[in-house]
Amino acid sequence: MTxxxxxxxxxxxxxxxxxxxxVISQYQPDIVALQELDVGRIRSGGEDQxxxxxxxxxxxxxxNPTVRIAEESFGDAILSTYPIHLVKADALALKPRFSFLEPRGAIWIQIKFQNMTIQFINTHLGxxxxxxxxxxxxxxSEKWIENPECIGPVILCGDFNARPGSQIFRMMRKRLHSAQTRAGHSRHKKTWFGRWPILCxxxxxxxxxxxxxxxExxxxxxARLASDHRPLIADIKIKKTSTLPDYSI
Structure with missing residues (x-):
């Protein structure tokens, strides 16, 4: 789920x-990518969301906090029913010409499931x-998806702030596939705005x-009330290869 x-x-x-x-519990996901969380912020009662x-x-x-002001943080998280091995949680490069924009980041974890390792990356683009x-x-690049450690099943998800036909989506699809397309959907299901989604x-x-x-x-x-975005949930399994057995997660 993202x-x-x-x-x-x-x-x-x-x-x-x-x-x-x-909302999350209604769909019982094993791994969840969350974006736009407050931790210790006055506006949300100082809670660690x-x-x-x-x-x-x-x-x-x-x-992974992408914005820190004194004791307040704002950022993204990954939740898992399986033990998490954190590989990397870092900011994405902030070029001088974008210095006025909100900082962005990504989290990369590994989930070990029996005798295989799943690479899971969560990001929120601007x-x-x-x-x-x-x-x-x-x-x-080699900093993330093309890193030598990023082998085996890879899942990249999050709020990309971009439609399926966008330039960045085409860039990503040179290496990865849209789960919606792989599920047989010719049109991507829309996830924003809350009650009546108009964009994916x-x-x-x-x-x-x-x-x-x-x-789905x-x-x-x-789910129609709790946020301005809807959760996107994929039920997946890993293809059999010489080293990876077939499991549903």
Whole structure:
């Protein structure tokens, strides 16, 4: 699952990490990529939203702050029912010409599942087109996706702030495949805006070893209220190869 939680503020104006956790629990994902979380911020009551959501779901988590001001943080997280091995949590390069924009980052974890290792990367790209291109080039470089450690099944997901036909999406698809396309959807399901989604901005991309059994955009009553984005959920399994058995996760 990938889910931009909008600081846990819903389209009804309600602030509730617990409600976000309830939305997630309705779909019982094993791994969750979250974007736009507050930790210790006055505007959200000083709560650690990542920790609250993870505790409510009994999942492990790692939070990556992309913005820090004094004791306040804002950023992204990964939650998992499996033990998390953190490979990297870092900022994406902030070029001088983009210095006025909100900093962006990514988290890369490994999930060991029996005798295989899954690479899982969560990111939240910006609203500025040229900046997204710079950050996508970085993500697809040896710093992340082309890193020698990033082998085996790879999942890259998050809020890309870009449509499926965008330049950055085409750049990513030189190496990875859209889970929605692999599931047989000719049109990508829309994930933004809350009650009546009009755009697909949230994506799950996968390497060839990953098969998509099912993909859906959450459409429960709570999912329509809890954030301005809807969660995107993919049920996947790993193809059999000489080294990787077939498992559903």
């Amino acid at each position: 889910y931009n939680v909008h600081g846990c503020v819903g389209v009804d104006g309600g602030l509730s990490p617990a409600r976000i956790a309830k 990542a920790r609250i959501i993870a505790q409510n779901l009994n999942m492990e988590h790692h939070f 609203l500025n087109g040229p900046e997204r291109i710079v950050h996508t080039k970085e993500l697809m 901005l949230d994506h799950i991309l996968i390497s060839p070893e990953v098969e998509v059994v099912k993909i 955009v959450a459409d429960s009553y709570l």
